[in-house]
Amino acid sequence: MTSQPDEGGLGRRGLLGVGAAAPFLAPRQAAAQPAPPSLPLKERPDMTLTLHINGKAHPLTLDPRVTLLDALREHLALTGAKKGCDQGQCGACTVLLDGHRVLSCLTLAAMAEGKEVTTIEGLAGADGALHPMQQAFLDHDAFQCGYCTPGQIMSAIGCVQEGHAEKPEQIREYMSGNLCRCAAYPNIVEAIQAAKPQMGRA
Amino acid sequence: MPEGMIGQSPVRVDGRAKVTGTAHYASDMAVPNPAWAFLVTSAIARGRVTEINEAEARQVSGVLDILTHRNMRGEVQDAGFFAGGGYTSTTMRPLEDDRVHHDGEIVAMVLAETYEQAREGAYRLHVHYAEENPAAGFDAEGAELVSAKDASKGSFEDPAVGDADAALATAAVTVEADYATPTQHHNPIELFTTTASWENGRLTILEGSQYVHGLRNGIAAQLGMDPSLVRVESPFIGGAFGSRGSLTQRTALVAVAARRLRRPVKLVATRDQGFTIATYRAETRQHVKLGADKDGKLVALVHEGVEVTSRPDPYKVAGTQTTCRMYACPNIRTKVSILHADRNTPGFMRSPPEVPYMFALESAMDELAVKLGMDPIELRRVNDTMHEPIKGLPYTSRSLMQCFDRGAEAFGWKQRNPEPRSMRDGDWLVGVGCASTIYPTHLGAATARVTLTPNGHARVQTAAHDIGTGTYTVVAQAAAEGLGLPLEKVVVEMGDSELPPAPVSGGSNVTASVCTVVMQACEQIRARLAAAAQDGPLKGRDPATLRLVDGTLRAPDGTAEPIADAMGRASNGAIEISAENIPKGLPPDSLKKLYQGRQALGAGLEGKEVAMAAFGAEFVEVRVHSRTAEVRVPRLLGAFAAGRIVNPRTARSQLMGGLIWGMGGALLEATEIDQRRARYVNDNIAEYLIAVNADVPKVDVLFVEEEDRQVNPLGIKGLGELGNVGTNAAIANAVFHATGKRVRELPIRIESLL
Numbered sequence: 028m029t030s031q032p033d034e035g036g037l038g039r040r041g042l043l044g045v046g047a048a049a050p051f052l053a054p055r056q057a058a059a060q061p062a063p064p065s066l067p068l069k070e071r072p073d074m075t076l077t078l079h080i081n082g083k084a085h086p087l088t089l090d091p092r093v094t095l096l097d098a099l100r101e102h103l104a105l106t107g108a109k110k111g112c113d114q115g116q117c118g119a120c121t122v123l124l125d126g127h128r129v130l131s132c133l134t135l136a137a138m139a140e141g142k143e144v145t146t147i148e149g150l151a152g153a154d155g156a157l158h159p160m161q162q163a164f165l166d167h168d169a170f171q172c173g174y175c176t177p178g179q180i181m182s183a184i185g186c187v188q189e190g191h192a193e194k195p196e197q198i199r200e201y202m203s204g205n206l207c208r209c210a211a212y213p214n215i216v217e218a219i220q221a222a223k224p225q226m227g228r229a
Numbered sequence: 230m231p232e233g234m235i236g237q238s239p240v241r242v243d244g245r246a247k248v249t250g251t252a253h254y255a256s257d258m259a260v261p262n263p264a265w266a267f268l269v270t271s272a273i274a275r276g277r278v279t280e281i282n283e284a285e286a287r288q289v290s291g292v293l294d295i296l297t298h299r300n301m302r303g304e305v306q307d308a309g310f311f312a313g314g315g316y317t318s319t320t321m322r323p324l325e326d327d328r329v330h331h332d333g334e335i336v337a338m339v340l341a342e343t344y345e346q347a348r349e350g351a352y353r354l355h356v357h358y359a360e361e362n363p364a365a366g367f368d369a370e371g372a373e374l375v376s377a378k379d380a381s382k383g384s385f386e387d388p389a390v391g392d393a394d395a396a397l398a399t400a401a402v403t404v405e406a407d408y409a410t411p412t413q414h415h416n417p418i419e420l421f422t423t424t425a426s427w428e429n430g431r432l433t434i435l436e437g438s439q440y441v442h443g444l445r446n447g448i449a450a451q452l453g454m455d456p457s458l459v460r461v462e463s464p465f466i467g468g469a470f471g472s473r474g475s476l477t478q479r480t481a482l483v484a485v486a487a488r489r490l491r492r493p494v495k496l497v498a499t500r501d502q503g504f505t506i507a508t509y510r511a512e513t514r515q516h517v518k519l520g521a522d523k524d525g526k527l528v529a530l531v532h533e534g535v536e537v538t539s540r541p542d543p544y545k546v547a548g549t550q551t552t553c554r555m556y557a558c559p560n561i562r563t564k565v566s567i568l569h570a571d572r573n574t575p576g577f578m579r580s581p582p583e584v585p586y587m588f589a590l591e592s593a594m595d596e597l598a599v600k601l602g603m604d605p606i607e608l609r610r611v612n613d614t615m616h617e618p619i620k621g622l623p624y625t626s627r628s629l630m631q632c633f634d635r636g637a638e639a640f641g642w643k644q645r646n647p648e649p650r651s652m653r654d655g656d657w658l659v660g661v662g663c664a665s666t667i668y669p670t671h672l673g674a675a676t677a678r679v680t681l682t683p684n685g686h687a688r689v690q691t692a693a694h695d696i697g698t699g700t701y702t703v704v705a706q707a708a709a710e711g712l713g714l715p716l717e718k719v720v721v722e723m724g725d726s727e728l729p730p731a732p733v734s735g736g737s738n739v740t741a742s743v744c745t746v747v748m749q750a751c752e753q754i755r756a757r758l759a760a761a762a763q764d765g766p767l768k769g770r771d772p773a774t775l776r777l778v779d780g781t782l783r784a785p786d787g788t789a790e791p792i793a794d795a796m797g798r799a800s801n802g803a804i805e806i807s808a809e810n811i812p813k814g815l816p817p818d819s820l821k822k823l824y825q826g827r828q829a830l831g832a833g834l835e836g837k838e839v840a841m842a843a844f845g846a847e848f849v850e851v852r853v854h855s856r857t858a859e860v861r862v863p864r865l866l867g868a869f870a871a872g873r874i875v876n877p878r879t880a881r882s883q884l885m886g887g888l889i890w891g892m893g894g895a896l897l898e899a900t901e902i903d904q905r906r907a908r909y910v911n912d913n914i915a916e917y918l919i920a921v922n923a924d925v926p927k928v929d930v931l932f933v934e935e936e937d938r939q940v941n942p943l944g945i946k947g948l949g950e951l952g953n954v955g956t957n958a959a960i961a962n963a964v965f966h967a968t969g970k971r972v973r974e975l976p977i978r979i980e981s982l983l
């Protein structure tokens with residue numbers, strides 16, 4: 028539940044124990060209590076940084092509050108990673124950071140500097156050949172609307188590489204951070220089982 | 230093998246785009262130099278905005294403008310409530326005045342150069358309220374109960390037949406119980422987003438929509454524009470489930486903002502705002518009485534329901550329309566009422582009427598079976614009927630018992646011990662349950678344009694939508710079959726209001742409505758080619774017998790001419806056909822309403838001559854921990870009969886998703902409401918529980934073959950909403966079997982079983 032406004036820079040996020048860039052809760056000010064004192068207005072000079080994404084370097088000038096997800100989507104036109112909650116609850120924004128799956132909505136762009144970011148756009152070969160996980164999702168109809176799919180696929184690759192795809196029960200458990208409202212779950216598990224033997228272990 | 234493409238299981242034609250991240254959903258579509266919008270929503274459910282202090286917000290660097298009722302009054306006109314023949318999800322006009330009608334109502338929109346600045350500006354906008362005591366819903370002081378009949382001003386009658394109360398008084402066996410279902414939110418994973426831009430007086434809206442023609446006409450009415458000056462694009466939709474079926478408040482605000490700023494404006498509403506700026510499934514309370522003779526034959530059914538709605542809008546789902554037609558019964562009385570409270574207006578959510586009301590009926594049927602000492606499947610068998618009991622109209626087809634028999638066999642229903650609490654596996658109490666499922670076969674007028682090029686490629690254009698349903702794929706299959714082409718040679722364009730109108734992607738109508746009109750266009754192309762074939766190798770053949778098969782125009786004797794040659798005779802270039810169809814039984818003004826973007830579905834159970842519906846039987850196994858009362862569902866199985874299945878692969882996914890939805894609805898999902906302040910409490914998808922992968926070990930979907938050419942020429946019944954109807958009751962019935970405890974209020978949680 029949202030109540031008190033969070034001033035974008037400081038505030039309750041530490042108390043809530045959520046990651047660094049969250050929660051971007053909507054402002055719904057509590058009515059009965061007096062408005063909380065505002066933090067002083069702060070100038071936030073843009074920062075320059077370079078992100079390495081899918082093997083390419085991208086120099087950027089960004090507001091320091093920009094998340095990795097928004098940097099990809101709004102500043103680099105890499106809209107494969109999706110925003111489903113912006114709060115670390117759905118997994119639609121999952122990308123790989125140095126090979127490990129992370130929620131890009133809970134990762135500030137600045138935190139990705141010096142690391143290799145892999146997004147859904149970076150999976151297929153230059154010849155257009157699909158990554159085995161992409162092909163398996165296609166073959167097993169492991170999606171319906173497709174909105175959670177880039178996150179599911181990145182997470183599935185992470186799951187296999189972590190060694191958490193040994194048994195269906197384990198896949199179900201380790202893929203439960205990626206919500207699919209269309210509920211393609213059984214097909215997602217089948218797809219991961221099918222793709223796993225075709226993926227070289229990282 | 231193109232012939233017979235309908236009924237095959239190609240992978241989704243849009244699948245590659247979806248697995249590579251190149252499918253562009255509304256907020257993925259680039260616009261030049263957008264300004265960003267961020268909403269401020271009300272902190273009270275009822276009262277007035279007394280003061281809006283903008284000073285601090287306006288000092289935030291990058292903030293460009295702030296929309297509030299002070300500068301917006303009169304900007305957005307009334308476009309009519311969608312359920313009353315208009316366009317909008319609510320009659321509350323956005324930022325029209327200082328009144329607050331519900332929790333989380335939009336009270337301001339902050340516009341800035343960047344998303345981060347707009348968000349900070351929104352946090353620094355100080356809104357003050359005069360709060361009045363709100364009514365949250367049931368049992369709240371000030372909530373106003375009205376019968377649906379009165380609220381509808383004569384357009385709704387509670388269905389009834391015979392004398393149910395007299396029959397109950399003399400029935401050999403009766404059951405009577407109260408049931409309750411909770412508030413639920415669609416929570417598609419794509420957030421509610423809108424991008425608007427203007428160019429030379431023309432407005433373009435990018436927004437995930439289930440009805441681009443409705444959105445276009447609605448926004449035009451709100452802004453006093455000619456609809457031809459509005460374009461709505463929605464090529465991909467990240468889930469909808471009813472939430473994107475009508476025009477919500479945000480769209481007009483974004484459009485006005487873009488006009489004021491003279492640049493595109495982009496809004497990505499937050500997840501919690503999505504709970505209050507769109508619609509939801511309202512909570513219900515229901516009362517059911519069943520009377521039967523000693524063999525289980527129903528003699529009386531009474532079904533009464535109360536549904537919550539907003540103050541101004543008489544929204545209802547009235548699932549009694551379905552439950553009263555489920556079984557043979559000579560005496561039926563129903564009544565639906567609505568309760569006006571200080572809430573946002575509810576709306577369609579996947580199987581809107583059937584989910585809550587069939588939970589009550591199918592739970593009561595199970596209770597009756599227990600009381601009779603009868604197998605619940607046999608109880609359904611003795612009450613099965615080929616005529617709906619209210620008007621006695623025949624079902625065009627109804628394979629309910631075939632579904633039960635197939636499902637029971639595959640599930641191993643016979644192995645159960647009917648005694649409650651009799652089955653155990655270690656610490657787990659094991660239960661099995663079943664329930665009927667039904668979804669009416671709705672149809673709508675539709676239009677499509679099909680173009681066949683001289684080199685044998687086809688383009689299908691229709692403003693339908695693929696909300697995950699597989700529409701791109703099934704429409705391509707229909708055209709491939711109709712034109713005798715391989716699927717790869719068919720391109721389908723949808724989700725754009727510039728295309729010929731197609732109905733709302735709701736009521737599970739689209740596969741039937743749109744494939745039918747596409748096939749008609751293909752038939753006209755065939756007829757043209759056949760008529761022109763007389764001076765070629767097919768000379769002398771009756772044109773009516775020539776068919777398009779395997780890239781040729783072919784006579785029954787096997788003589789064939791390649792399509793390209795036939796095309797050369799019939800036309801100098803491509804052949805383009807526009808077709809319009811009004812399904813049999815729908816009023817003639819359906820097409821006019823479609824062009825106006827109004828909701829105009831028909832058929833289903835309330836037709837004049839026949840009743841049309843898809844049926845199914847759902848089976849579940851539950852395990853309830855004997856000490857912690859945790860409920861798990863190791864198995865879900867559904868057997869479904871839905872006429873002709875265009876693509877078993879995508880159909881299976883729809884039904885599987887539906888079964889899982891039903892499971893989530895039974896055990897997990899509920900929007901909690903602070904009863905004192907009428908505000909949603911768990912307005913995020915960590916605390917609003919959606920089924921996750923670990924909740925769903927095994928789901929089986931079986932198709933029971935059904936041939937029904939009366940529903941429509943292709944024999945298609947919709948199935949997008951069939952899967953999640955029976956599941957709630959099947960799970961509650963299984964929980965009873967496992968524990969001996971009957972839970973009549975959803976969701977069933979640990980606390981329900983302690």
Ligand code: FES
Nearest residue numbers: 113115117118132
């Ligand atoms: S958008 Fe990052 S977890 Fe939902």
Ligand code: FES
Nearest residue numbers: 171173207208209
């Ligand atoms: S495919 Fe729609 S949310 Fe997963």
